[in-house]
Each structure stands twice: as C-alpha cells, then as structure tokens.
Amino acid sequence: xxxxxxxxxxxxxxxxxxxxxxxxxxxxxxxxxxxxxxxxxxxxxxxxxxxxxxxxxxxxxxxxxxxxxxxxxxxxxxxxxxxxxxxxxxxxxxxxxxxxxxxxxxxxxxxxxxxxxxxxxxxxxxxxxxxxxxxxxxxxxxxxxxxxxxxxxxxxxxxxxxxxxxxxxxxxxxxxxxxxxxxxxxxxxxxxxxxxxxxxxxxxxxxxxxxxxxxxxxxxxxxxxxxxxxxxxxxxxxxxxxxxxxxxxxxxxxxxxxxxxxxxxxxxxxxxxxxxxxxxxxxxxxxxxxxxxxxxxxxxxxxxxxxxxxxxxxxxxxxxxxxxxxxxxxxxxxxxxxxxxxxxxxxxxxxxxxxxxxxxxxxxxxxxxxxxxxxxxxxxxxxxxxxxxxxxxxxxxxxxxxxxxxxxxxxxxxxxxxxxxxxxxxxxxxxxxxxxxxxxxxxxxxxxxxxxxxxxxxxxxxxxxxxxxxxxxxxxxxxxxxxxxxxxxxxx
Amino acid sequence: xxxxxxxxxxxxxxxxxxxxxxxxxxxxxxxxxxxxxxxxxxxxxxxxxxxxxxxxxxxxxxxxxxxxxxxxxxxxxxxxxxxxxxxxxxxxxxxxxxxxxxxxxxxxxxxxxxxxxxxxxxxxxxxxxxxxxxxxxxxxxxxx
Numbered sequence: 001x002x003x004x005x006x007x008x009x010x011x012x013x014x015x016x017x018x019x020x021x022x023x024x025x026x027x028x029x030x031x032x033x034x035x036x037x038x039x040x041x042x043x044x045x046x047x048x049x050x051x052x053x054x055x056x057x058x059x060x061x062x063x064x065x066x067x068x069x070x071x072x073x074x075x076x077x078x079x080x081x082x083x084x085x086x087x088x089x090x091x092x093x094x095x096x097x098x099x100x101x102x103x104x105x106x107x108x109x110x111x112x113x114x115x116x117x118x119x120x121x122x123x124x125x126x127x128x129x130x131x132x133x134x135x136x137x138x139x140x141x142x143x144x145x146x147x148x149x150x151x152x153x154x155x156x157x158x159x160x161x162x163x164x165x166x167x168x169x170x171x172x173x174x175x176x177x178x179x180x181x182x183x184x185x186x187x188x189x190x191x192x193x194x195x196x197x198x199x200x201x202x203x204x205x206x207x208x209x210x211x212x213x214x215x216x217x218x219x220x221x222x223x224x225x226x227x228x229x230x231x232x233x234x235x236x237x238x239x240x241x242x243x244x245x246x247x248x249x250x251x252x253x254x255x256x257x258x259x260x261x262x263x264x265x266x267x268x269x270x271x272x273x274x275x276x277x278x279x280x281x282x283x284x285x286x287x288x289x290x291x292x293x294x295x296x297x298x299x300x301x302x303x304x305x306x307x308x309x310x311x312x313x314x315x316x317x318x319x320x321x322x323x324x325x326x327x328x329x330x331x332x333x334x335x336x337x338x339x340x341x342x343x344x345x346x347x348x349x350x351x352x353x354x355x356x357x358x359x360x361x362x363x364x365x366x367x368x369x370x371x372x373x374x375x376x377x378x379x380x381x382x383x384x385x386x387x388x389x390x391x392x393x394x395x396x397x398x399x400x401x402x403x404x405x406x407x408x409x410x411x412x413x414x415x416x417x418x419x420x421x422x423x424x425x426x427x428x429x430x431x432x433x434x435x436x437x438x439x440x441x442x443x444x445x446x447x448x449x450x451x452x453x454x455x456x457x458x459x460x461x462x463x464x465x466x467x468x469x470x471x472x473x474x475x476x477x478x479x480x481x482x483x484x485x486x487x488x489x490x491x492x
Numbered sequence: 493x494x495x496x497x498x499x500x501x502x503x504x505x506x507x508x509x510x511x512x513x514x515x516x517x518x519x520x521x522x523x524x525x526x527x528x529x530x531x532x533x534x535x536x537x538x539x540x541x542x543x544x545x546x547x548x549x550x551x552x553x554x555x556x557x558x559x560x561x562x563x564x565x566x567x568x569x570x571x572x573x574x575x576x577x578x579x580x581x582x583x584x585x586x587x588x589x590x591x592x593x594x595x596x597x598x599x600x601x602x603x604x605x606x607x608x609x610x611x612x613x614x615x616x617x618x619x620x621x622x623x624x625x626x627x628x629x630x631x632x633x634x635x636x
Contacts, residue, residue, distance in 0.1 A: 007579070015576070059584065062587050153512070
C-alpha cells in the first residue's frame with residue numbers, strides 16, 4: 001500500500017467528505033473528520049520520511065505515464081507543505097467538534113464537516129500534484145468549500161465577507177487558469193517537470209511573460225499579498241472560530257507554496273530573478289505589507305480582525321524571504337510557512353475559546369479575562385510572544401533566518417525594518433494582554449475557563465510553538481534542503 | 493401554468509424522452525459528444541420542467557430534497573470509489589485496465605471505467621442542479 005501513499009493523501013479526505021454529508025448525526029460526522037485528518041497526517045509524515053531518504057516520488061494516476069498523464073510528484077518542498085497542512089488539520093479537527101456545536105446550526109454540522117474535509121482535500125491536492133491544470137481544479141475545490149465554511153459564521157456579515165472572498169478568489173483563480181492556458185499554448189504540456197524543461201526555449205516570447213504576470217497576480221490574490229489582501233480581514237473575522245484557525249494556518253500557506261512552485265520550479269530561478277526581476281517587484285510590496293498591516297493591526301478593536309491584519313503582515317515576511325533570491329531567504333520563507341501556521345493556529349484557537357465562553361472577541365469584552373480564563377489567555381500570551389519573535393519560540397527562528405538572509409545580501413535597512421515590525425507586533429499583542437490582565441473585569445461574573453476539549457488542541461499548538469522554537473535544528477534542516485531544491489530547479 | 497392543458501400534457505409527454513436522452517448522452521459519451529456532466533444537466537432539466545408546470549410540491553413528492561442531496565454526495569463516492577477499487581485490484585488509482593472482464597484484453601477496462609466514473613459525475617451533477625433549483629424556487633415560501 002505504501003506505493004499508493006501520494007494518492008491516499010488526497011483520496012482519504014475526499015472519500016470522507018461525502019460520507020459526512022450522508023450522515024445526519026453531527027457526532028459521527030465529526031469523528032470521521034478527525035480520523036480522516038489524522039490519517040492525512042500519518043500519510044504526510046511517512047511521505048516526508050520517504051522523500052528525505054529516497055528522493056522524489058512519482059505516482060501515475062490511471063497508469064498513464066507523464067507528461068501525458070497526470071502525475072503526483074512529491075519532493076521535499078511539497079512533502080514539507082503537506083506536513084504543515086495535515087498537522088494543522090489534525091489539531092483543528094478535534095477542536096472543531098466542540099467549537100462548531102456552539103457556533104453553527106445543528107442540522108448543518110455534518111455538512112460543515114463535509115465542507116471542511118473537501119477544503120482539506122483541495123489544499124492537499126494543490127500541494128501534491130505535479131500537473132498545473134490539476135492545481136487549478138484542486139484550487140477551486142478548496143476555495144469553494146472555504147467560501148461555504150466562512151459563510152457559516154454566526155453573524156450575518158459572514159455572508160458578505162464570504163461573497164467578497166468569492167469574488168476576489170474567483171478573479172485569482174481565473175488569472176491562474178489564464179496563465180496556465182498561455183503556458184499550454186506555448187509548450188503543449190501541463191506537467192510541471194516537463195514545463196520546466198520546455199520553457200527555457202521560449203523565454204523570450206511575450207506570451208510566456210504575460211503568463212508569468214497572470215500567474216503571479218493570481219497567486220498573490222490567493223495568498224493575500226498587500227495590496228491584494230482586501231478580502232482577508234473580514235473573511236477571517238466573521239468565519240466560525242475553528243474555520244479561521246484552519247484557513248489562517250493552511251490556505252494562505254498553500255498559496256505561497258503555489259507561488260514558489262510556479263515561479264521557481266516551472267519558470268525557474270534564473271528566469272524569475274534574472275529575466276523578470278521578481279525580487280525587485282516583491283521586495284517593496286513585502287516591506288509595505290509588513291509595516292502598514294502591522295500599523296493597521298494596532299488600531300483594531302476586534303481581536304480576530306487584529307490577528308487577520310497581522311496575518312497579512314506575516315505573509316509579507318514570507319514573500320520578503322522569496323525576494324532575497326537566495327537559499328537563506330527561501331529557508332526563512334519555508335520555515336515561516338510552518339512557524340506562522342503554528343502561531344496563528346494557536347492564537348486563533350485561543351480566540352475560539354474566548355468566543356465559546358463570552359461570545360465576543362471585542363477588546364473591551366476581554367477585560368479581566370486573564371483571571372477568569374487563565375489557560376486560554378496564557379495560550380494567547382505564548383502565541384503572541386511567538387508572533388513578536390521572542391527567543392525560544394518559533395517566531396524567533398523565522399526572524400533569525402530572515403535577518404540572516406537580508407544581511408547576506410547586504411540589505412541591512414531591510415533587517416532594521418524586520419526588527420521594527422517586531423516592535424509593532426509587540427504593540428498589538430500588548431493591547432490584548434493589557435486588556436486581559438491589567439484592566440478590571442467587567443460584565444458577567446460567572447465566566448469560566450473554556451472546556452478541556454478546546455484547551456487541549458490549543459495547547460498542543462502552543463507546545464509545538466515552544467518545542468520547535470527550542471529545537472529548531474530539525475525543521476531548519478528540512479526547510480534548507482527544500483530551499484536548495486527550489487533554487488536549483490527540478491530535482492533528480 | 494397549472495391551468496394550461498397543452499402545457500401540462502406536453503410536459504408529460506416530453507419528460508420520459510428527456511430522461512431517455514439523458515441516459516443516451518451518458519452511455520454514448522465515449523463515442524459522441526456528451527458524458528456525465530451533460531447527462532446530469534439534462535436529467536435535472538426534466539424535473540425542473542415538471543416543477544415549472546406542476547408546481548414544486550408535486551415534484552418534491554416524487555423527488556424529495558433529501559434524496560437530491562444524497563445524490564450530490566453519492567456521485568463523489570462513486571467516482572472516488574472506482575479509483576479505490578482499481579487500487580485494490582493491484583493497479584494505480586483510476587487505472588481502468590483493472591476493470592476488464594477478460595484479462596487478455598485489458599484495454600476494455602477503459603470503457604467500463606470511464607462509464608462508471610461518468611455515472612458518478614451524472615449523479616452528482618443531477619443532485620446539485622436539482623438542489624440548487626429547489627433552493628431558489630423554494631425561497632420565501634417557508635416564511636409566507
């Protein structure tokens with residue numbers, strides 16, 4: 001069965017989704033969702049192990065040989081992203097059971113879990129496939145189910161937020177498919193490895209450059225790079241808490257992976273950095289994202305919105321790493337994919353605990369919560385420290401590599417901006433901490449700590465923040481090898 | 493339109509042919525234009541026509557909303573299930589050659605495989621089309 005691991009990665013959640021839709025029972029659907037998520041994690045970990053020791057794995061769908069047939073191709077880069085997505089899924093799925101019972105209409109819960117599993121299948125599919133049209137198909141699967149998940153939020157504004165995301169996301173997906181179409185016209189191939197071989201012959205053509213532009217803008221819309229981030233804050237603020245935790249730590253990460261795949265594997269680093277000058281385009285945008293979005297986050301009163309703006313700033317860090325055009329910079333990007341998933345997952349899950357107890361994440365409503373919900377707020381504090389980049393947390397590791405990459409290029413002003421933005425992050429995290437610990441408690445006296453079913457998954461992620469922050473050597477080694485694969489083009 | 497005799501009788505005569513044509517488009521999909529998606533849409537159109545002429549309630553007695561929702565999920569299960577079956581038969585995912593009844597002609601499996609997979613597409617497309625129609629046609633009725 002181990003030869004079939006690449007396809008099982010996608011098929012397990014894809015089969016579990018209709019099963020959930022069949023069931024009328026919320027609990028049974030939830031159990032299926034949890035088991036399927038854990039299965040994807042087991043598959044992803046064993047794929048990463050195989051790739052680290054034995055190199056690239058290729059799987060031919062329907063026994064049709066690539067480049068004609070659809071190929072699933074696992075190298076270190078996407079094995080790493082698969083692990084990120086399935087780790088978050090396996091932590092969020094058990095959390096979802098309790099959180100969703102509180103926030104979603106009871107009769108819709110089985111369908112909610114079905115939509116979640118479809119979204120997971122789509123995200124894993126984008127990551128694992130070696131066929132560019134397959135990327136588009138899975139992108140649509142994950143996006144459509146994400147719109148449905150966001151629309152299930154408790155407030156009515158969730159609907160407009162989901163609709164806005166739908167419009168922007170569809171524009172992004174259309175741009176991507178236009179880019180894919182242009183590449184197909186020029187090369188007659190949809191296979192990534194094959195495209196990477198065929199494209200250098202037609203580098204000079206305007207069609208290829210236009211395709212590059214379409215793919216770039218499409219991916220940047222999906223990953224919410226400033227100034228294309230307008231859909232993100234509302235979508236994250238109004239979605240059910242568990243959905244925010246899941247999407248914030250997976251969907252944008254997979255979009256960043258998509259960008260890396262298109263620009264570095266298919267077009268190749270020489271074309272991206274040499275011919276198109278990608279680094280010069282992305283550097284100012286990334287810096288603008290980091291600074292302006294951190295500033296905007298400081299003035300938010302809804303903590304979920306605050307964290308959403310902070311996510312846009314953190315995406316800026318990932319793109320910044322790419323714009324260094326070096327192995328160190330890419331290592332920072334790939335590390336931050338994982339590290340940011342851990343910290344934002346933990347923070348949004350802590351906010352989910354707050355919503356579960358007091359029904360709001362307005363900063364005033366959270367006054368004095370430090371005493372009433374000590375574990376929840378402690379989780380927020382550790383997650384927040386990680387976001388700032390305090391040593392012994394994962395945030396420090398990403399910033400370390402980022403600054404290393406900047407200094408390697410001799411761009412010390414960039415390193416200064418990264419450090420200044422950390423101070424801004426400290427300011428917005430501090431505002432929440434100040435409200436929770438130093439303001440007198442108002443409102444309901446009876447607010448208790450969140451149930452353990454929410455706290456345990458939250459603290460698993462908090463623990464991961466510390467564990468991978470202290471022992472960063474393992475993750476850094478994988479990220480570094482993945483960065484080398486991306487910079488040198490298609491591996492063996 | 494419930495009072496229009498010509499429309500009522502005309503719809504009644506047309507519906508079986510529409511359903512027949514849907515099945516033709518599905519099973520003939522590998523020789524001529526067509527396939528599961530188109531067949532599913534045509535099949536759904538038959539019931540939409542009935543609903544327009546005889547009213548939503550009459551059609552929902554024959555084709556209840558829970559059934560169309562089941563169809564939407566069932567089709568995915570059929571499609572993905574075919575892949576799992578070929579995998580259990582020792583081929584790759586969706587390797588239709590595994591489905592050939594006569595092992596000396598494995599290519600015949602392609603025919604059966606594509607028909608089964610497209611059947612899944614038909615069921616899901618039909619289910620989703622009718623569900624979407626029910627939702628839009630039924631809007632505001634629950635309140636009034």
